[in-house]
Amino acid sequence: MAATVIHAYYDDDDVLMHAVKKVKAEKHHIEEVYCPFPVHGLDKAMGLAPTRIAITSFMYGCLGLIVSIVMMKYIMIDDWPMDIGGKPSFSYIENMPAFVPIMFELTVFFAAHLMVITFYLRSRLWPFKKAENPDVRTTDAHFIMEIEVHNNESELKDLLLDTGAVELNIIKNSH
């Protein structure tokens, strides 16, 4: 079954914020909000769950640290322990200060890159991806709030006009 959605256009982020709060208070489900820039506090107003990307980053960092330790322990201590300029290669701990720069960099490398890739995967971003914005104006000056219609079109329209929407569009077969 094709869903019908209503697109409410706003031209000011303060008005949008108030509209979101009001629509939430009326117990309507907001499908999506399209903004040309981040609106501070919008996620809270919409009731979105906080991101867990920082936690993934921490775990990736731990992975990077382990990779660097295992790598250098194997190469420098276990596989071919050589005397290079008098550095003690009898055990990992003895030569550890020399490994710290690499341990640090690999931790940061893994934490940063894997987190970015996680972000791309979770937000479905890749080259040649078809842009999803419903109206080109949302990249410049307009905000769109998308709400699904369940046989309550006129009631929703009244509510949205009341919140200061500058334009309303009904989109049939949106998905």
Added chain:
Amino acid sequence: MYTFSNRLKIASFILMAVGVLGIGIGFVSAPATVEEAKAMVAAHDDGHGDSHGEEASHAMASDHGGASDHNSDHDEHLLHQLQNRPWAALYVAAFFFFMIALGVLAFYGIQRASQAGWSPLLFRVMEGITAYLVPGGIIVFVILVLSVLHFNHMFTWMDADVVAHDKLLQNKAGYLNPTFFLIRAAIFLGGWIGYREISRRLSIAQDNADDNSNFKKNFRFSAAFLVFYLISESIMSWDWIMSVDPHWFSTLFGWYVFASMIVSGITVIAMVTIYLKSKGYLPDVNDSHIHDLAKFMFGFSIFWTYLWFGQFMLIWYANIPEEVTYFVTRIEDYNLPFFGMVAMNFVFPLLLLMNSDYKRVNWFVIMTGIVLLAGHYLDIFNMIMPATVGDQWYIGVPEIGAILFFSGAFIFWVFRALTHAPLQPSRNPFIEESRHFHY
């Protein structure tokens, strides 16, 4: 207005009294003669009796004086180490608490010069803590004067006999001589205390003014102070700390001491703020202010570790004998405090303050703060002790007594200063922003 609670006042007096007792015991039990020193070491010989001292004596005159009988030199050396112990314990604690106040002053200067919008609400707390600069600075200065007057052997370069047999120290005498040393110390203390008093006066005047001229003047003084502080702090660290090891030098030492200083200072700001807020004296301070302070604690802890490791690894890697003795003594004789402080100052705050939510939990910040302060005490301990008492170190009655005394004095002076002015500035141009600060 804040009123100094009686319980806290009594607690600070008790700390000072117990501390004085501990310091006194330290001085009374220090040996007066070589025989007493040998008897003391023999009495609680726990495995490092006979072999000790040989390596630790790197910086001492005997290495360069040559000729005379090694055994009697060795005993003399031991005596000096044991006699230094109560002095070094006193000096480490005196410097540590003074350093907290100075770190807070630097942080305060930065907040003023950068016109930070979140922190004006905490200015009075910071001003209260920096009030300790006056008594703390005077005590440190008196200890330095007593060292110059040969009441102790903490600074070997102050001993004319030692210098007479030491080419290296003779070459450094143009800089490391008692008169110039005390003049420098007086100028630095004068500059820091002077800025503190001027800024405090302007800050209070701003509350009752009808324009922002005091605020602007304070901005200019703060910017000038930061320039002065950068130079003076660096030189202070060479004078007051690095010169206990007069044969050793490190270029980033000033920064390293600064990092220790500012992280302890910010920790104390956070702890005092949380305490005052819990008593209902800072109604406008919210979680976000604590969060910001905790972020600074976290960030500067990592900065400290970066400098610690930067200094350690460069010397370890190149392993040049004249530089590396510094770390050889510390790793051999101070293994647990030396590496323990890295865990306390780095691993602990790294894991506990990384989470954004934890930075808003007051008891988490307090707990991390206590570990951080203990860690940075150990940091100063590790800087001073190896050169003054060598392997005869122990954290016992003199050390703990000195910590108790200075913490009591610190609490008393800081909270007394907090009663002198309203705890929240009223006419700071950024105060509204600070009140509504939200992260």
